[in-house]
Amino acid sequence: MKAIDFLKKMNKYEKLEKIGEGTYGMVFKAKNRENQSIVALKKVRLDDEEEGIPSSALREICLLKELKHINIVSDKKLILVFEYCDQDLKKYFDSCDGMIDPNIVRSFLRQLLCGLSYCHSHHVLHRDLKPQNLLINKNGELKLADFGLARAFGIPVRCYSSEVVTLWYRPPDVLFGAKIYSTSIDMWSSGCIFAEMANAGKPLFPGSDVEDELRRIFKLLGTPTESEWPEMINLPDYKHFPNYQPIANLSYVIPNLSPKGIYLLKKFLVCNPLKRISAEQALKHGYFNE
Ligand code: ADP
Ligand code: MG
DSSP states (O other), rough: OOOHHHHHHHHHHHEEEEHHHHHHHHEEEEEETTTTTTTEEEEEEETTTTTSSSSHHHHHHHHHHHHOOOOOOOOOOEEEEEEOSSHHHHHHHHOSOOOOHHHHHHHHHHHHHHHHHHHHHHTTTTOSGGGGGGGOTSSSOOEEEETTTTOOOOOOOOOOOOOOOOOGGOOOHHHOOOOOOOTTTHHHHHHHHHHHHTTTOOOSOOOOOOOHHOOOOOOHHHOOOTTTTTGGGSSSOOOOOOOOOOSSEEEETTTTHHHHHHHHHHHOOOSSSSGSSSSHHHHHHHGGGG
């Protein structure tokens, strides 16, 4: 795009306030001068990079294009224009002290799974699902955001990097250094977010490092046995853990979730990635008919 066209396009937006500090840029609330609509502008700085556009940014643009979003490109800076959402799920947790209506939890989970099922059917993994990357608006709509670490999984050419998901939402296979993973990575994160919503913002596995994260997981769900997960011991960073027994009833830890909800949660939180439920299967679960 020519510089002059770019300036004309950007003049369309009146910058209002900063709403987020990005991994490689900033997010601003802005107003479209032509139709007064409110948008979010995500600025990506490109000049510090040695090799031109960071691959993570390119990946985000390509994926968003594929997923039918709008974007504007210039030579030095890159600005993504998004619909504006009122807050992210993390901020929502902070604003509702102690309790979230079970119907809201169900509605948010359903929307998370619908969005994921769409991505997964388009061969896109999100890979960085966490409350800060889920946006919600006043109509109670939830939207997946921040595809900076997302990646198409169509053709498994190379091993995927294992350093991708924020620790608390990272599945045990990735924590043990698995290099090839699939949609199952997002399903584990969804389970963690489900439990966190039901507990009104209390994270399920707030580990401080990889070992602490795994220990917290195994203490709750039980250390996987060889028959449950035969591939585990062959993973690159596999470490032996004591044989923890699963806690008898997850309801002790997530008291506000119905028995059907607990039953569904257990299907997300399966250590063996091959046995984890898919987004599409999860949407058919009886929990959604309560
Ligand atoms: P990063 O790569 O830095 O995580 P994000 O796309 O997640 O970038 O944006 C950072 C934060 O900015 C989000 O956690 C959210 O609070 C806010 N934000 C991003 N996009 C929007 C949007 N469309 N509407 C409202 N807030 C947004
Ligand atoms: Mg983010």
